[in-house]
Amino acid sequence: MELTVYLAGQIHDNWREEIKDNAKSKGLPLHFVGPMENHERSDNIGEEIMGEQPNKVFKDEAASQINNLRTEVLLHKSDVVVALFGDKYKQWNSAMDAATAVALNKPLILVRPESLHHPLKELANKAQVVVETPEQALQALSYIFETN
Template structure:
């Protein structure tokens, strides 16, 4: 079964690369998409629309440009994997999870046990919670195999 998987959330570790590599090595028919994972590029996504004096308006403009990309990729995917890391609060990941839930789009959350409580609503709408990349890979293998 061909799957389109959207990878959302934390950008400070190589979790995306590990999932993609393992799925390729297992010859799974999965294609992956993701939001922009380079901070400076994401922060400046709206810069081509004109300079702003205040940081708020630069962030606001870039957030809207990024949202066009994110919404399009989430709407097109079959499943999303949403990673919440330890280093920063990933508000964008929580937003992506909410958007998936609103669209009735299946998603897997990926995070450590120490943040179960703050993510209880996000996890409650997820079809699966994984605490490791290996669990995500096993889930994708199960879903994509006939």
């Protein structure tokens, strides 16, 4: 059995690569998907597909349509969602992806520092698991495959 894991969260550091590398080193049968990690491509994809837009608002709207298509397809195909929240970056996309996972009845592992307990309390209450580090999220996924 292989699980498809959607990694939701900010794209400004390498937390996804750390999870992927750790999963591979542990031999876990996990396939990872997620948002476009190339920020420039994500911001420009609407114009690449639909042509030049008249202003920044329309450019953002066009990019959002394509990015939302990607997210919707990959979330539907995922078996579980790991949503990372941190203190450093705005987390709107993480919140949207996590809420979509809940709405789709996808198991959700919420990763957040204790300092974000209060602002994420309702979302945390809907998650199957709440942890503080990506490594703990991977340990929870690993437990699925244990037999003894």
